Amino acid sequence: xxxxxxxxxxxxxxxxxxxxxxxxxxxxxxxxxxSSSRRLAGVFYGYxxxxxxxxxxxxxxxxxxxxxxxxxGFLDLEAIYINPTWxxxxxxxxxIMGVGFILGGYCPGTSVVAAAIGKLDGLFFVLxxxxxxxxxxxxxxxFQTFNDSTSLGALRVYDSLGIxxxxxxxxxxxMAVMAFAVTTVIExxxxxxxxxxxxxxxxxxxxxxxxxxxxGLVFLFLPDRKTRLIESVSAAGYADSHPVKRMPVDELxxxxxxxxxxxxxxxxxxxxxxxxxxxxxxxxxxxxxxxGKEWISSFSPRRVKKVLVGGDEKEGVVAAALLRELGYxxxxxxxxxxxxxxxxxxxxxxxxxxxxxxxGALKEFREKARVEIRKQIAESAKKSAAPPKKEKxxxxxx
Amino acid sequence: xxSRYMNPYLAGFLLGLVLLSAVFISGRGLGASGAxxxxxxxxxxxxxxxxxxxxxFYSSYVGRDKEPAWKTWLVFEVAGVILGGFLSGLASGxxxxxxxxxxxxxxxxxxxxxxxxxxxxxxxxxxxxGCTSGAALSGMAVLSxxxxxxxxxxxxxxxxxxxxxxxxxxxxxxx
Numbered sequence: 001x002x003x004x005x006x007x008x009x010x011x012x013x014x015x016x017x018x019x020x021x022x023x024x025x026x027x028x029x030x031x032x033x034x035s036s037s038r039r040l041a042g043v044f045y046g047y048x049x050x051x052x053x054x055x056x057x058x059x060x061x062x063x064x065x066x067x068x069x070x071x072x073g074f075l076d077l078e079a080i081y082i083n084p085t086w087x088x089x090x091x092x093x094x095x096i097m098g099v100g101f102i103l104g105g106y107c108p109g110t111s112v113v114a115a116a117i118g119k120l121d122g123l124f125f126v127l128x129x130x131x132x133x134x135x136x137x138x139x140x141x142x143f144q145t146f147n148d149s150t151s152l153g154a155l156r157v158y159d160s161l162g163i164x165x166x167x168x169x170x171x172x173x174x175m176a177v178m179a180f181a182v183t184t185v186i187e188x189x190x191x192x193x194x195x196x197x198x199x200x201x202x203x204x205x206x207x208x209x210x211x212x213x214x215x216g217l218v219f220l221f222l223p224d225r226k227t228r229l230i231e232s233v234s235a236a237g238y239a240d241s242h243p244v245k246r247m248p249v250d251e252l253x254x255x256x257x258x259x260x261x262x263x264x265x266x267x268x269x270x271x272x273x274x275x276x277x278x279x280x281x282x283x284x285x286x287x288x289x290x291x292g293k294e295w296i297s298s299f300s301p302r303r304v305k306k307v308l309v310g311g312d313e314k315e316g317v318v319a320a321a322l323l324r325e326l327g328y329x330x331x332x333x334x335x336x337x338x339x340x341x342x343x344x345x346x347x348x349x350x351x352x353x354x355x356x357x358x359x360g361a362l363k364e365f366r367e368k369a370r371v372e373i374r375k376q377i378a379e380s381a382k383k384s385a386a387p388p389k390k391e392k393x394x395x396x397x398x
Numbered sequence: 399x400x401s402r403y404m405n406p407y408l409a410g411f412l413l414g415l416v417l418l419s420a421v422f423i424s425g426r427g428l429g430a431s432g433a434x435x436x437x438x439x440x441x442x443x444x445x446x447x448x449x450x451x452x453x454x455f456y457s458s459y460v461g462r463d464k465e466p467a468w469k470t471w472l473v474f475e476v477a478g479v480i481l482g483g484f485l486s487g488l489a490s491g492x493x494x495x496x497x498x499x500x501x502x503x504x505x506x507x508x509x510x511x512x513x514x515x516x517x518x519x520x521x522x523x524x525x526x527x528g529c530t531s532g533a534a535l536s537g538m539a540v541l542s543x544x545x546x547x548x549x550x551x552x553x554x555x556x557x558x559x560x561x562x563x564x565x566x567x568x569x570x571x572x573x
Contacts, residue, residue: 003425015474017423022478024416025428025531029479030486032409037498037512041567043553044560053406054413055535061414062539066421074422081426083528083537085544090533093526094551096518101556102563104515105498107530108430108523109479111516116480117487120497120505121512128513129431132520133438140455147525155543165541172538180407196406208407 002075026113035114037105037121044102047191049183056176064215067169071222073232078327082154089147104128166219173216177209226291233321244320245332247307249341250362252334253369255305256280256376264298266290267309268319269338277338279309280376290322299328306330312337345369402490417539424471427536431523433476435459440467472532501569511566526551 005014032054033039042048069075101107106114106125114122140147158168184205187195223231232238255263256279265282267274274284285295299306306323308331310316316333323331334341343349345366353359403409417428436459443450443460450456460467467473487493499508523529526548528537534552537545 002422004422005424009423014424014471015469017420018471018474019478019481021416021420021424021428022475022480023482023485024419024478025413025475026479026482026484027486028404028409028413028416028482030483030492031404031490032406032413033403035483035487035492038500038567041500044556045564045568047568050403050406054410055530057407057410058413058417059535059538061411062417062421062427062535063541065414065418066539069418069422079425080421080540082540083427083533083542083544085542085547086525086527087543087547089525090527090544090547091551093522093524093533094548095555096522097526097529097548098522098552098555099559100515100518100522101530101552102515102559103566104512104519105567106512106515107552108434108516108519109428109529109531111512112430112476112479113483114498116483117493118495120495121499121508124509124512125516125519126434128516128518129434129520130438130516131513132517132522133431133434133524134442134520135517136521136524137438137442137453137455140453143525144454152543157541157543157546160543168541196403200405205407 001073002069003079025109026116029110029113030117034110035117035119035122037114037119040107040110041102041105045190046183046186047194048196049187050196052183053180056179060173060176060212063169063172064219067165067219067222071228078325082156085152085155086148087150087152089149092146166222169219170216173212173219177212177216180205180209226288229291229322229325230287230318233325234318238321239317242321242324244317244324246313246317246335247332248335249344250365250369252279252307252341253345253366253373257369257372262301262304263307264304265307265309266319266323267338268315269309269311273311277342278377278380279338279341280373280380282309287319287322290319291326299323299326302329304330305332307332307334309334309341310337312339345373414539417536420475421536421539426471427532427539428475429472429528429532429536430476430479431519431529432472432532433470434520435524436467436470436473443467500565500567503566 009017029035033050034054039048040051043051066075066077066080070077097107104111104125106122108126108129111122111125111129115126116122136143156165158165161168184197184200187197222228233242252265263281265279267278267282267284268287268290269284270286271284278284283298289295298304306320306328308316308319308323310319310333313333313336316337320331320333336344348366348370351363351366354362420426420428439450439456439460442453442456447462450460484493497505497508499505519529523533526533527544528534528548530549530552534545534549538549539545
């Protein structure tokens with residue numbers, strides 16, 4: 001399962017990969033004609049839309065590949081680098097680059113290719129890039145505050161818009177196909193003699209467009225990531241290949257009695273069952289809520305022991321597995337679920353001796369735990385007469 | 399002349415595959431400006447190590463306790479871009495010392511504007527944490543919000559300024 005860094009591919013081998021990837025990148029840019037500044041600038045004047053065609057096709061291809069590889073489990077989408085968002089710096093930086101594009105006729109990648117085949121204007125552009133970075137670095141203390149402002153983290157665009165990833169992928173593909181069609185019409189009007197699109201076979205391009213839209217439809221009907229992840233951790237074989245740590249009921253009782261810090265009990269049962277009986281200090285989060293950003297700060301610290309509590313053991317195990325898939329560590333599931341906890345600690349029927357020499361101490365401990373934890377439950381019930389405050393979910397970032 | 403270049407959709411598809419393999423193998427996208435940042439930092443560190451250590455910008459990625467800045471993924475990738483571009487130009491017979499400029503734009507003016515454009519990219523790419531390839535293209539491929547914001551800002555500004563820069567590219571034809 002990709003990515004292969006850092007487990008399968010060492011740091012130095014990764015540099016070789018970078019070199020090979022770069023060779024492919026450079027060769028494709030050159031073959032596409034991106035070493036020509038006039039061709040690149042054409043996208044802004046309508047006489048040559050090569051940039052838009054290559055750029056959008058590449059973005060759609062890579063995005064589709066990443067989504068499909070992720071969907072079929074070949075690529076860990078949580079492990080790859082997601083460009084973090086600093087909203088205002090991204091806009092201002094983009095505006096500055098836009099001015100640089102129209103004046104300079106290149107962007108950094110294309111200027112390198114242009115310089116590589118002898119374009120002197122490309123060479124000057126590369127030189128300018130060095131000067132620009134140097135100037136920025138020297139003036140950095142003045143911009144530092146702005147540079148680090150409006151940080152939104154590794155935000156995904158579909159989360160910003162509040163829609164499933166598949167819908168966004170479909171919308172992007174549909175927009176790309178539309179843009180391809182419209183710009184081809186414009187290009188032929190603006191540049192009736194030299195438009196690159198004059199060489200296209202209309203029938204083949206229509207077929208390709210239809211195929212692309214078909215791919216978009218596939219994304220529309222792929223289940224979203226939440227559904228898929230929940231399904232994958234609930235699947236029959238999953239528990240065997242990815243064993244989840246269980247916490248015995250007595251251990252949890254001990255942690256509660258001793259009021260051990262850095263313990264977070266996460267109750268994933270339904271809201272009704274949670275309000276009927278909740279362990280002291282526990283938080284309520286049904287399975288689909290565990291994805292939420294509001295949990296990141298409480299779940300992330302490794303030292304915090306996260307105990308997932310379901311009605312039965314399976315419910316907790318699925319939730320614990322899900323939490324682990326989401327990248328959190330120090331996660332366990334309550335053995336036997338709350339049903340067993342209740343039957344063993346809170347409302348024990350009769351003590352079942354295990355037949356070893358700790359029976360006496362265990363029986364004594366459980367009696368003490370029953371009294372203490374019931375007291376804690378009563379106290380926390382009094383405290384939270386008001387419904388437990390649920391942190392507001394971030395909906396639509398920008 | 400146009401027909402000598404690859405069909406743009408095919409080129410885009412291949413570029414997408416290159417980007418996809420970078421993400422699949424190395425877990426990260428393509429880039430260009432990051433290599434410039436590394437090399438500038440490395441050069442300043444070699445020439446004036448005390449200055450580099452003082453600067454909050456350089457000291458975040460170059461220094462005695464850091465890996466040499468030239469030994470980074472993007473520097474090797476850009477070395478590959480130079481090589482790949484050169485080999486492709488060689489194969490297609492496009493190796494020539496030439497300055498490309500819009501009609502009526504002198505060589506020195508073109509060089510000056512190219513330098514200015516490059517400098518603006520150098521600055522903008524620091525704020526946006528990447529350029530057209532690193533922030534916009536690679537960011538879009540992994541569906542990062544930053545990727546789309548940066549892409550729209552770059553191309554939106556390009557279109558907004560196109561009218562004022564028309565003499566640089568289409569001469570008086572569009573005036």
